[in-house]
Amino acid sequence: MRLILDKFKEVFFSLAPITLIVVILHFTITPLSPLLLGRFLMGALLILIGLTIFLFGIDIGLYPVGEYIGVQLTETRKISLFVIISAFIGFFISVAEPDLHILARQASDVTAGMLGKNIMVLAVSVGLGFIVSLGLYRIVKSFPLKKFFLISYLVILFLAIFTSKEFIALSFDASGATTGAMTVPFLLALSKSVSTQKGDDLESQADSFGLVGIASSGAIMAVMMLYILSGRPDLSGKLPKAVVSADFWSPFLASLVQSLVEIALAIGPILLIFLLFYWRRRGLSKYQIGRIAKGSIYIYLGLITFMTGVNGGFLDISRMLGQRISEYPPYYAIGLAFLLGLFTVLAEPAVIVLSHQIEDVTGGSVSRPALLVFLSVGVGLSLALSIVRIQTPWLHLWHFLLPGYIISIFIMRFVPDLFVGIAFDSGGVASGPMAATFILAFSQGVANGVPTADVLIDGFGIIAMVAMAPVIALQLLGLLYRKDVRGK
Numbered sequence: 001m002r003l004i005l006d007k008f009k010e011v012f013f014s015l016a017p018i019t020l021i022v023v024i025l026h027f028t029i030t031p032l033s034p035l036l037l038g039r040f041l042m043g044a045l046l047i048l049i050g051l052t053i054f055l056f057g058i059d060i061g062l063y064p065v066g067e068y069i070g071v072q073l074t075e076t077r078k079i080s081l082f083v084i085i086s087a088f089i090g091f092f093i094s095v096a097e098p099d100l101h102i103l104a105r106q107a108s109d110v111t112a113g114m115l116g117k118n119i120m121v122l123a124v125s126v127g128l129g130f131i132v133s134l135g136l137y138r139i140v141k142s143f144p145l146k147k148f149f150l151i152s153y154l155v156i157l158f159l160a161i162f163t164s165k166e167f168i169a170l171s172f173d174a175s176g177a178t179t180g181a182m183t184v185p186f187l188l189a190l191s192k193s194v195s196t197q198k199g200d201d202l203e204s205q206a207d208s209f210g211l212v213g214i215a216s217s218g219a220i221m222a223v224m225m226l227y228i229l230s231g232r233p234d235l236s237g238k239l240p241k242a243v244v245s246a247d248f249w250s251p252f253l254a255s256l257v258q259s260l261v262e263i264a265l266a267i268g269p270i271l272l273i274f275l276l277f278y279w280r281r282r283g284l285s286k287y288q289i290g291r292i293a294k295g296s297i298y299i300y301l302g303l304i305t306f307m308t309g310v311n312g313g314f315l316d317i318s319r320m321l322g323q324r325i326s327e328y329p330p331y332y333a334i335g336l337a338f339l340l341g342l343f344t345v346l347a348e349p350a351v352i353v354l355s356h357q358i359e360d361v362t363g364g365s366v367s368r369p370a371l372l373v374f375l376s377v378g379v380g381l382s383l384a385l386s387i388v389r390i391q392t393p394w395l396h397l398w399h400f401l402l403p404g405y406i407i408s409i410f411i412m413r414f415v416p417d418l419f420v421g422i423a424f425d426s427g428g429v430a431s432g433p434m435a436a437t438f439i440l441a442f443s444q445g446v447a448n449g450v451p452t453a454d455v456l457i458d459g460f461g462i463i464a465m466v467a468m469a470p471v472i473a474l475q476l477l478g479l480l481y482r483k484d485v486r487g488k
Contacts, residue, residue, distance in 0.1 A: 004056045011051045013372050018438050019044045024320065029332075029467055030324040033379035035248060039342050041315020042252070046305050051181070051433060054098075054302025055207045059184050061295015064288065065274045066186040068194025073279045078166025082140070083133045089273060089413040090132030090215070094125035094188070095268040098303055099180030099436035102310060103173055103463070105133035110455055111333045115170075115235070120223070124174050127222020128215050128310035132187070137216035139207045143370070145421055148210075152217040153405055159224040160398070164232065166456045167396050171223035172464030177436050182299075187211045213424025216467065217366075229232060259307045263300060271296055306433075308335065322445020330391050333446050337387045340442070341380035341466070346372060351429060374477055379430055380468035386443060386462045393452040404468045413476050419478030426474050427467035435466045 020042060026032050032040070069089065076082045095101060104120040112144070131152075138148055160168055179187075188211070195207035229231070244318060274292070284292075325333045345351055355368045355375075382400075389395045412420050444459035 002322030003059060004052065007055045008052045011048055011055065012471035015048055016045055018340065018434060021339065025321060025419045025447065029328065030227065030321055031062065032317065038248060039251070039313035040317040042196060046309025047172065047314065050302045050305030050309055051125070053298050054306055055181065057295040057298025057302055058181065061292045061299055063185050063189045064292055066189030068226045068284065069277055072281050074140070074197040074257055074388040075236065076193055086133035087129040092269040092273065093183055094100065094128040094178050095121060096270055097178055097180050097182045098307060099177040099395045099433060100124060100174070100420070102355045102436045103177035106247055106444070107170055110444065110459065122358060123222050123226040124178050124219045127218040128178055128365065130297065131218025132211065132215055135211045136194055137188070139191060139364070142283055145210045147215065149412065149424060150409060152214065153409055156217060156220050159221060159228070163224045163227050166394060167223060167227040169457060169461035171220045172401060173460050174219040174223050176428060176431030176463035178219040179212050179216050180436065181433055183215065184212055184428055192304065209421025209425050212428045213421065216428050242321040243311055252308055255308045255311035256304065259304045263303045267296070310437050314437055318438045318441035319445035322442040323449040326365060326446045326449030334384050334387045337383040338380040341383035342376045344439070345376045345379040345430055351375060371477060373471040375470055379466055382465040382469040383439065385460065386465045387446060390443065390447050390458045392454050401464060401468060404472060408471050408475060411479065414477035415475045418480055419475060419481065423471050423474035423478065426470035430470045431463050431467040435463050
């Protein structure tokens with residue numbers, strides 16, 4: 001009971017800032033009809049309940065599965081088998097990621113189905129599976145993490161030359177969306193389990209981070225390859241016309257029916273892989289099996305409730321607010337975006353966990369307040385700059401991402417290995433459920449309301465900006481930590 005109450009508090013404080021901002025906007029400059037406001041609040045309530053149950057299920061069900069599979073993988077003597085199994089695990093955990101489904105659905109809606117939801121989910125998952133297998137192989141063979149990231153982002157830079165502006169935005173958004181509430185804890189458990197089998201405490205501590213960041217790079221490559229291999233299609237986009245049903249419950253019921261089957265198909269293969277490992281190796285008590293079974297049920301029920309809230313009452317209202325705020329002077333949307341970034345990161349459950357982890361690892365040399373200030377201001381500025389990009393015709397996403405990642409790769413040479421892994425992992429951590437739902441939909445609404453903006457080119461890319469900010473911020477903290485350690 002204590003654990004589920006803790007999860008409830010985490011989700012509540014993550015969701016509260018956005019809900020409060022929407023209510024304040026309703027009573028000030030962007031009034032909503034009682035029907036729409038009611039749907040938004042109901043959507044927020046369902047997200048609160050669903051995400052709480054889901055995260056509780058992750059802790060008691062999925063995290064132990066990740067640790068168990070990691071141990072069994074390291075006992076696989078054939079490297080080829082190790083790589084193949086790792087790839088399948090990465091693929092299926094990505095298919096089950098709710099944030100990726102939300103992004104893919106929005107991309108499908110904006111392109112009127114030209115970029116199918118399932119195609120994007122499968123493409124990203126193939127890329128993630130491939131890169132996760134290489135990432136785990138890197139841990140086993142002690143290949144330097146910095147070199148791995150350098151090679152990965154050089155490949156991304158090369159692929160970007162042949163990729164359109166529309167797909168560059170989608171590619172980098174996919175990197176943040178695919179490392180969400182399902183993927184991050186599983187990959188962290190997997191990398192921790194594999195790295196601890198090596199025996200070297202210092203090396204295993206550094207190797208336990210970095211796999212989430214590696215997974216993000218695989219998602220970017222996958223969407224770029226999808227564009228290149230599909231004949232470089234010319235996509236255009238606009239927001240679908242909102243159809244407001246008079247029946248309060250109809251969008252929730254429609255989403256519920258769709259989610260029942262989709263989510264079962266998404267999480268089923270992960271459990272099947274676990275059962276295959278358990279059937280061959282055993283090694284778990286009846287109590288542990290019981291907790292994993294209960295956790296899986298909680299994950300399923302929580303995901304259904306979460307997705308029903310997102311699709312039934314959250315996305316459309318978020319887009320509508322973005323479009324309405326764009327009718328005011330530009331600084332309204334810029335200031336609001338900064339506040340959204342500031343508050344959502346401060347309240348993001350995974351960021352809170354990460355801040356404690358870094359403080360412990362550095363022995364207090366990097367304090368939680370300093371870390372949270374770096375992260376929140378960094379993400380707030382990245383969201384504000386995203387709105388400036390939407391409002392300024394000559395500004396493009398690559399104007400921010402290219403110098404941002406060049407800076408990241410350059411300073412990586414001077415940062416301790418541990419901080420490199422943490423920094424790239426934190427990009428996936430910061431771009432959590434609120435970024436994939438409200439903030440992305442809000443930016444699409446702003447893009448739709450700005451005459452010079454393109455919804456597909458400018459409306460996407462905001463998750464990419466959120467994911468990049470912590471990579472730079474935490475590496476800068478790593479430099480300060482290194483200086484502090486040398487000073488002592």
